[in-house]
Amino acid sequence: MPFLPVQRHRTFLRGLVVAVLGGAFLATAEAFGGASTPYPQRLLFWVTLMISGGLLGHLCSSVVRQFVDVDDRPWLAVALLTFAITGPVAVVVWGATGLFSDQTLLPISSLTGLLWPVALVTAGALRRAAL
Structure with a gap:
């Protein structure tokens, strides 16, 4: 089934809403040890990260749709x-x-410790956005 531009626009907007709400939830829940950071800063951090991941997800979904019937x-x-997105x-x-x-940048060794949490948040956001 072809993916029409109107559907793509709706999917993009739905993903954006999921990213913003997910970022707000993570900030409010003080996810991953963020309790010492003031709420407005946490909110900006998480919403920005979630939108960035959502944009990458939106781009990657264009490729996946060519091979998998979503x-x-x-x-x-x-x-x-x-x-595809986690790394x-x-x-x-x-x-x-x-x-x-x-x-300053964290030690590169801390990168491996981020893979599972990023994969978990990514999978949850993708599922909520219903691709």
Whole structure:
């Protein structure tokens, strides 16, 4: 089934809303040890990260849609997108976290510790956005 421009626009907007709400939730929940950071800063941090990941997800979904029928196999599409997005987004999270909290990059060794949390948040956001 072709993916019409109107559908693509709706999918993009739905993903944007999910990213903003997800970022607000993560900021409010003080996710991943952010309790010491003031709420407005946490909100800006998380919403920015979620929108960045959402934009990458939107781009990647264009490729995945060519190989997987998202309507017939949504979980396969979520798995493929999570796999494709996690690495690049983990690097963004690694850089942003260090620069945001300490105004310097974190040690590169901390990057591996971000992979599972990023994959979990990515999979949850993708599923909520329903691709």
